[in-house]
Amino acid sequence: MPHSTRKLLLDLILSCEEVIEFTSDKNFEEYQVNRVLQLAIEREFEIIGEALVRLERIDQENLEDKVPEYRKIIGFRNLIAHGYDVIDEAAL
Numbered sequence: 001m002p003h004s005t006r007k008l009l010l011d012l013i014l015s016c017e018e019v020i021e022f023t024s025d026k027n028f029e030e031y032q033v034n035r036v037l038q039l040a041i042e043r044e045f046e047i048i049g050e051a052l053v054r055l056e057r058i059d060q061e062n063l064e065d066k067v068p069e070y071r072k073i074i075g076f077r078n079l080i081a082h083g084y085d086v087i088d089e090a091a092l
Contacts, residue, residue, distance in 0.1 A: 003054045005062075011051040015044040042080050049077020
């Protein structure tokens with residue numbers, strides 16, 4: 001089933017809102033010791049990156065105009081999904 005631009009944008013917005021909500025009263029040290037928070041944030045970034053991959057396939061021109069750094073975000077998603085064992089959170 002094809003994905004609609006509207007649905008993918010909604011996924012992006014909701015995941016960004018979740019990241020903000022999850023981290024609003026946290027500092028980096030709290031993040032580092034809270035495995036549940038780490039997993040939640042990683043999951044939201046995976047959703048954000050995947051939604052951007054799908055948007056790129058169906059509406060690349062508008063995506064480039066609206067989110068000029070979208071390829072970096074997709075790269076970050078790929079790092080989380082495929083390079084999880086080499087991530088240095090302090091360097092991000």
